[in-house]
Amino acid sequence: MATADVKIPHDWNVNDSEAVISNDPQKIYKEYDYMRQNCPVVHCDRHNGSWMLTKYEDVKNVCSDGQTFVSSVCAIIPGDPRGIRRPPLKFDGKEHTPYRTALDRTLRPAWLKCLEPLLEAHAERELGLLLKRGHGNTCSEFGAKFPALVEKEWLNLDDRDSKLLAESVNPFVQSWRTGDWGAVKRASDSFYKIARRVVAAREVTPMKPEEDLASSLLLECDHDGQPLDNSPLEEFVRLYTPYKGFARTAVCPVTLSGTVVPEKEPTTFxxxxxxxxxxxxxxxxxxxxxxxxxxxxxxxxxxxxKVVLQVFLKNRIDFEIDGEPEFARVPEICMIGCPMKFRVREEP
Incomplete structure (x- = not known):
């Protein structure tokens, strides 16, 4: 993010920054604490230069001001070197509106309620595989597969595309983290294959737009009245949000906070x-x-x-860590690998 005349005393470009290299969340939290108190707007030279905000009010204000801070220049750091603009994340204003309208139409509470039992069945089955084995990696196995099964139901994918999606999601995310852009492209190409097949099928046989994203997108037009391009058109969340690196670009010079935060300044949490x-x-x-x-x-x-927590609780599972967890690096702070042992408690 761009800003004006903000002098930052903390050099976050050094290679030994705990937040950049540590696999220990407590060390990462400690560095975040330091930055919030001493330099809440931090500049980093990596990835063509960016500013990182660490204070709640600054993040809230930037996200709320879509006129000054836009997503169309760069929405994720590091950005895709191919320069692809995927809607709606990298669209602003009137370009963004039809895609968001189509998305929101398929995410209404009544339809999501219909999906809930399907998601619960997927969670039960995938968790059952780990329980039967007695051990497994909850992140790279359960955590990587369950979201793909959710997408299957939400997007109404057939078995072939559902399998392809499940096989591609984890490689896509992991290769983006490591900067393996060849692997990113291969996984991304799989997503586009799925999207092209789904959109082509819905053009022939549309579904209810409230229950199918592709059908919903086909109803929308851009700001010139033309059909949209056929592209893939609480506490857990607060503390463990995996993507803390969504970016905005200022369209004019802006000063955010100062270089030093007063010691007794109130905090949000x-x-x-x-x-x-x-x-x-x-x-x-x-x-x-x-x-x-x-x-x-x-x-x-x-x-x-909610479904995952309910399934864990319903199955009366005892668990313990069975190895060294692996964490993502800044700007993410999520766990990406957690080997565990499982045991189902007997009924009293």
């Missing part, structure tokens, strides 16, 4: 690095963003999380 379900202001978390580009699928994401 007390003890922000601790998991606390009793926070009175938990609904103000920004894990799904804010403003025009807030997460369209936040209701679906909440339902996914």
């Amino acid at each position: 007390d003890a922000p690095n601790q998991f606390n379900m009793d926070r009175e202001n938990i609904n103000t978390q920004l894990g799904f963003g804010r403003g025009r580009h807030r997460c369209a699928g936040m209701a679906l994401a909440r339902m996914m999380l």
